[in-house]
Amino acid sequence: xxxxxxxxxxxxxxxxxxxxxxxxxxxxGGTTIRGLSMHEASGYGFVVGDRGxxxxxxxxxxxxxxxxxxxxxxxxxxxxxxxSIPGTPAEVCWLSGVLASGATGTISGYQxxxx
Numbered sequence: 265x266x267x268x269x270x271x272x273x274x275x276x277x278x279x280x281x282x283x284x285x286x287x288x289x290x291x292x293g294g295t296t297i298r299g300l301s302m303h304e305a306s307g308y309g310f311v312v313g314d315r316g317x318x319x320x321x322x323x324x325x326x327x328x329x330x331x332x333x334x335x336x337x338x339x340x341x342x343x344x345x346x347x348s349i350p351g352t353p354a355e356v357c358w359l360s361g362v363l364a365s366g367a368t369g370t371i372s373g374y375q376x377x378x379x
Contacts, residue, residue: 287319312339
């Protein structure tokens with residue numbers, strides 16, 4: 265596979281191929297991926313990275329589609345929450361930093377989107 269690209273395996277890591285789609289990673293003139301969230305049963309997944317990179321897959325990583333991010337922030341983590349169909353996300357949030365603040369555990373530097 266290509267260096268610094270989104271890769272896909274269908275045989276538990278025996279073989280790897282470059283994933284398709286329009287997600288601009290370092291391998292194709294884009295940016296660094298920093299976070300990944302996958303739901304194996306549904307095939308939904310998200311990656312985030314530098315300069316506002318947010319991409320989604322709905323086919324277990326075979327293809328990746330960029331999502332609109334209103335920020336050029338470097339994102340480091342992504343989390344998805346369940347929708348009405350088991351395993352499908354209703355909302356996704358990506359984070360530039362997590363700060364614990366007292367008992368509330370305040371999160372700062374985030375953006376959420378319904379999917």
